[in-house]
Structure formats: C-alpha cells, structure tokens
Amino acid sequence: NTSIVAIVGRPNVGKSTLFNRLVQRRDAIVDSVSGVTRDRHYGKSDWNGKEFSVIDTGGYAIGSDDIFEEEIRKQVELALEEADLIVFVVDVEQGITPMDTEVAKLLRKVKKPIFLVVNKVDNAMRENDALEFFNLGLGEYYTISSINGSGTGELLDAMAIKM
Ligand code: GDP
Ligand code: MG
Numbered sequence: 001n002t003s004i005v006a007i008v009g010r011p012n013v014g015k016s017t018l019f020n021r022l023v024q025r026r027d028a029i030v031d032s033v034s035g036v037t038r039d040r041h042y043g044k045s046d047w048n049g050k051e052f053s054v055i056d057t058g059g060y061a062i063g064s065d066d067i068f069e070e071e072i073r074k075q076v077e078l079a080l081e082e083a084d085l086i087v088f089v090v091d092v093e094q095g096i097t098p099m100d101t102e103v104a105k106l107l108r109k110v111k112k113p114i115f116l117v118v119n120k121v122d123n124a125m126r127e128n129d130a131l132e133f134f135n136l137g138l139g140e141y142y143t144i145s146s147i148n149g150s151g152t153g154e155l156l157d158a159m160a161i162k163m
Contacts, residue, residue: 003052003163006083008075008107010099013091014119017146019043019056022156047156050163055082072099076106085162086114087155088138092129093120096136104136113162116141117155122148 005022007015023043041056057075079086088107090100107114118130121143130143142158144151 003084004055004082005052005085005087005159006055006057006079007087007089008057008079008103009089010072010097010103013089013094014146015089016041016056018087018089018117018119018144018152019054021146021149021152022054047160050160052159052163055079069099069102072103073106076103080110080112084112085159086110086112087117087159088114089117089119090133090136091120092118092126092133092143095129095132100136104138108137113159114138115155115159118143119146121145121151 007019009015019041022045043054043056045052045054055078057079086107088103090096116133116136116138118133118141121127121130122145127143130141133141142151142155144155146152
C-alpha cells in the first residue's frame with residue numbers, strides 16, 4: 001500500500017517548496033483538488049523504490065488570526081484523516097512562532113509518525129539556530145533546505161522506515 005505523507009505548517013515556512021522538491025524526484029503527477037476550505041495539491045514520489053503520495057495542504061493568505069487558527073486546525077485535521085505520516089514544517093529564520101506552538105500542541109496528541117522539519121537551514125551556521133525547536137516538545141527534528149536540497153535525503157531515509 002502506498003503511504004500518504006501530509007505536509008503541514010503555517011504559511012511561508014516552505015511547505016510547497018518541499019512538496020515540489022519531493023515530487024520532482026520522478027515525473028510527478030500533480031493535480032489540484034479544490035476542497036471546501038482550501039486547495040490541496042497531491043503528488044506522487046518514491047524513495048529507494050518505495051512509492052508514496054504527498055499532500056501539500058496549501059494555505060491562504062492570512063486574513064485575521066482567528067481565520068488563520070481555524071485554517072491551521074482544519075489543515076491538521078485533514079492531515080490526520082488522510083495521512084499515514086505527517087511532516088510538520090517550521091522555519092529557522094522565524095524561529096518558533098505562536099502558531100507553531102499551536103500546531104505542535106495538536107500534533108502531540110497524534111499517534112501517527114510525525115517528522116518535525118526545520119526548513120531554511122541553508123548553511124551550517126543555521127544548525128545552531130535550529131536547536132530552539134526542541135522546545136516544541138516533539139522530540140528530534142530534521143534540518144533541511146528545501147531550496148538547495150540539503151538534509152532531504154536523511155529526512156526521506158527516516159520517513160521510509162515508517163512507510
Ligand atoms: P509555504 O507557504 O509553506 O508553502 O511556503 P513556500 O514554499 O511558498 O515558501 C515560502 C518562501 O520561503 C518562498 O519565498 C520560498 O522561496 C522560501 N523558502 C522555501 N524553502 C526555503 C529554504 O530552504 N531556504 C530559504 N532560504 N528559503 C526558502
Ligand atoms: Mg504553499
């Protein structure tokens with residue numbers, strides 16, 4: 001069975017950039033499904049011969065904090081319903097934001113495998129900045145740069161074990 005990986009996180013952390021990198025690995029079948037509340041993008045990928053599907057849960061521009069909270073909650077609920085694995089993306093440039101804390105709180109209750117991914121670690125100096133994400137209470141994290149691809153192989157290796 002093909003595992004489904006959902007990418008969640010607040011806007012601008014790099015979810016779509018990571019999605020594109022994952023599905024570009026092979027000729028990706030990407031289509032857009034208009035949900036009631038948001039667009040979702042689905043793609044197919046594989047790692048070491050193991051096929052999996054990826055959902056980019058999208059995200060609209062933020063209207064107000066209330067709308068945002070609601071959107072994030074729906075995004076996470078959707079991921080919980082559909083996905084076998086959840087990739088929670090945060091941004092080392094911004095550090096931990098209140099929304100990250102909110103998402104982490106939701107995810108801590110989840111029984112499915114969760115991969116905390118600290119994105120935008122484009123250079124070694126940023127590895128130190130990533131340490132603060134231990135404070136999200138989700139345990140270990142993976143540092144990656146979705147732009148230059150560093151760290152994504154290690155992330156995929158770890159994910160493949162849970163697929
Ligand atoms: P999303 O809203 O979470 O889907 O985020 P996007 O994928 O649209 O990316 C938001 C912004 O962050 C864009 O300007 C990206 O180019 C940038 N970005 C994404 N990944 C990285 C990264 O690894 N390093 C850096 N420096 N910027 C990134
Ligand atoms: Mg996006």
